Amino acid sequence: MQKTFSRVATALLFLWMAAAVVFGAAADPDRLTRQANELMGQGDLAGAVEVLKQIPPPAGGGEGEAFVRSRLQIARLHFSLGEMDKALAAAREVLALYPDNSEAKNFVASVEQEGQPRYVTFLKDCIRFLPALAKGAVMTLLLVLCTIVISPIGGLLIALGRLSTFRPISAACWFVIWFFRGTPLLLQLFFIYYGLPSLGITLSPLTAAVIGLGVNYSAYLGEIIRGGIQSIEHGQMEAAKALGMTYGQAMRRVIIPQTYKRLMPPIGNEFIALIKDTALVSTIAMVELMRAADQLFNTYFNVTALVLAAIVYLVFTTVFTFIFEKIEYRAGIYEHR
Amino acid sequence: MNTDRQPLIQLEGIIKRYKNLTAVNGVNLAVYPGEKLVIIGPSGSGKSTLLRSMNFLEEIDAGVIRFEGREAGYVHRHGRLHLDRQQVVCPLRAEIGMVFQHFHLFPHMTVLGNVMEGPLTVQKKPVPEARAIAYDMLAKVGLSDKRDVFPATLSGGQKQRVAIARALAMRPKLMLFDEPTSALDPELVGEVFDTIHALADEGMTMIIVTHHMGFARELADRVIFMDGGVFVAEGTPQEIFDERMQNERIRTFLSRII
Numbered sequence: 001m002q003k004t005f006s007r008v009a010t011a012l013l014f015l016w017m018a019a020a021v022v023f024g025a026a027a028d029p030d031r032l033t034r035q036a037n038e039l040m041g042q043g044d045l046a047g048a049v050e051v052l053k054q055i056p057p058p059a060g061g062g063e064g065e066a067f068v069r070s071r072l073q074i075a076r077l078h079f080s081l082g083e084m085d086k087a088l089a090a091a092r093e094v095l096a097l098y099p100d101n102s103e104a105k106n107f108v109a110s111v112e113q114e115g116q117p118r119y120v121t122f123l124k125d126c127i128r129f130l131p132a133l134a135k136g137a138v139m140t141l142l143l144v145l146c147t148i149v150i151s152p153i154g155g156l157l158i159a160l161g162r163l164s165t166f167r168p169i170s171a172a173c174w175f176v177i178w179f180f181r182g183t184p185l186l187l188q189l190f191f192i193y194y195g196l197p198s199l200g201i202t203l204s205p206l207t208a209a210v211i212g213l214g215v216n217y218s219a220y221l222g223e224i225i226r227g228g229i230q231s232i233e234h235g236q237m238e239a240a241k242a243l244g245m246t247y248g249q250a251m252r253r254v255i256i257p258q259t260y261k262r263l264m265p266p267i268g269n270e271f272i273a274l275i276k277d278t279a280l281v282s283t284i285a286m287v288e289l290m291r292a293a294d295q296l297f298n299t300y301f302n303v304t305a306l307v308l309a310a311i312v313y314l315v316f317t318t319v320f321t322f323i324f325e326k327i328e329y330r331a332g333i334y335e336h337r
Numbered sequence: 338m339n340t341d342r343q344p345l346i347q348l349e350g351i352i353k354r355y356k357n358l359t360a361v362n363g364v365n366l367a368v369y370p371g372e373k374l375v376i377i378g379p380s381g382s383g384k385s386t387l388l389r390s391m392n393f394l395e396e397i398d399a400g401v402i403r404f405e406g407r408e409a410g411y412v413h414r415h416g417r418l419h420l421d422r423q424q425v426v427c428p429l430r431a432e433i434g435m436v437f438q439h440f441h442l443f444p445h446m447t448v449l450g451n452v453m454e455g456p457l458t459v460q461k462k463p464v465p466e467a468r469a470i471a472y473d474m475l476a477k478v479g480l481s482d483k484r485d486v487f488p489a490t491l492s493g494g495q496k497q498r499v500a501i502a503r504a505l506a507m508r509p510k511l512m513l514f515d516e517p518t519s520a521l522d523p524e525l526v527g528e529v530f531d532t533i534h535a536l537a538d539e540g541m542t543m544i545i546v547t548h549h550m551g552f553a554r555e556l557a558d559r560v561i562f563m564d565g566g567v568f569v570a571e572g573t574p575q576e577i578f579d580e581r582m583q584n585e586r587i588r589t590f591l592s593r594i595i
Binding site for chain 2: 245
């Protein structure tokens with residue numbers, strides 16, 4: 001009975017294949033794909049593989065999309081059946097024709113990694129991701145350094161403006177602080193990058209990012225610097241004036257130098273926050289560390305990229321903390337007996 | 338007295354009001370070159386306010402300040418008195434040295450840096466000249482060996498002597514001392530007193546606000562007793578101290594101090 005059935009089935013298959021040859025249906029990838037999907041739906045993975053194998057390589061280097069898809073599907077099916085060698089063979093069939101196919105490459109890489117110790121896998125991922133992450137990290141560092149140069153200058157101007165007895169200036173500075181501290185940095189970045197073009201001002205992502213971060217951090221530092229200036233004992237200003245100094249001279253020579261030590265801890269804090277806030281500019285088409293890690297994560301579905309990014313951020317913040325402790329010590333050297 | 342000479346600084350009808358307090362209420366005063374004037378009086382009598390107004394650190398509400406015979410430091414605007422622009426006021430202050438109760442040395446500069454600061458920043462003197470002046474002044478107050486230390490390492494008496502050197506480096510015509518020994522431990526008063534005494538012997542014009550009666554007795558040509566924003570008594574040290582029984586208020590004040 002079983003024998004009869006298999007004979008019939010074989011005969012039917014031959015007939016069907018003959019018909020297919022006759023009607024050219026064997027070369028119809030869509031039908032084969034559908035058929036394979038049906039078999040997969042019934043749980044017949046091996047059968048699906050057999051069907052997919054009938055999709056031929058593109059003749060004469062033509063459009064090979066169906067072929068590539070079929071072989072990758074075969075590779076995945078073998079993979080889920082635990083047949084690693086066959087899976088690799090299928091993926092390599094693709095690579096033989098299309099050596100740059102990234103999906104096949106990734107597949108080969110991840111299959112080859114199966115069975116390796118985890119740390120080897122991790123290290124290989126690190127090496128693989130490092131170039132892209134390094135580029136992102138350099139961009140992050142560039143953003144941080146630009147903001148560190150801009151924001152203390154902007155902050156000092158805002159602070160002096162706030163302390164001005166000339167009302168329009170102090171009111172304007174108050175407004176800047178009120179606005180930029182009172183709205184999300186993300187929104188400010190969106191406004192600068194996506195909003196300003198409607199006013200006829202189009203900025204590159206880098207320019208927009210530097211302006212956004214620079215203004216936002218200037219507003220924060222402005223308040224910190226104002227507090228620092230006001231914390232200097234009033235007698236210092238009087239002593240400077242008594243010598244005949246102008247307000248500007250007294251500020252420059254006497255008051256502001258004394259604020260350095262007091263300002264280092266809060267400003268250091270802000271700059272640590274800044275290192276992490278640069279991640280927000282990934283939303284305005286800047287490829288910095290966070291964006292680079294995110295892209296790798298989405299391409300390889302591999303958490304290692306995120307872990308690496310976290311480590312780089314930690315390295316940055318640690319180095320900055322260390323530098324700021326040194327600067328704080330140096331700035332206050334006159335207080336050490 | 339001295340009517341043949343022009344006063345170095347002259348105050349006419351000085352009034353200084355705070356919110357609901359009149360600190361100085363119509364004071365007239367003339368101080369002549371070389372004179373040593375000591376102002377005494379209880380706390381809150383307005384003597385410090387008066388002294389600070391001579392250096393334009395307090396903005397007066399009414400009155401005239403003449404420095405070397407010329408009206409100085411104020412303009413009339415909207416019927417009120419306003420401190421003039423700093424281009425006018427700063428050069429005036431540069432000619433008047435001031436020493437504060439709490440020294441107010443610049444903590445971020447060395448002793449030498451403190452003393453050089455005026456000549457350097459205000460008078461725009463070149464560094465070698467400013468340094469030479471500072472060396473002289475530190476030698477004068479006996480602190481040449483402390484040139485390169487920061488103020489934090491000094492005793493109170495040393496700090497005040499540096500503050501005196503800092504003021505003297507500007508070659509002022511008039512020195513104002515605002516309770517120069519009040520913040521000092523008693524054993525440190527002597528060194529500051531001696532420094533001021535030496536300065537007086539050189540002929541410096543000085544006005545000293547103090548609670549330290551030694552200043553008044555030993556230094557002063559003239560002593561003013563101030564209370565409630567006005568001059569209550571004025572005279573030579575003998576007149577004030579020996580005939581103090583004349584005035585109830587002076588008697589009470591001095592009995593508390595001495």
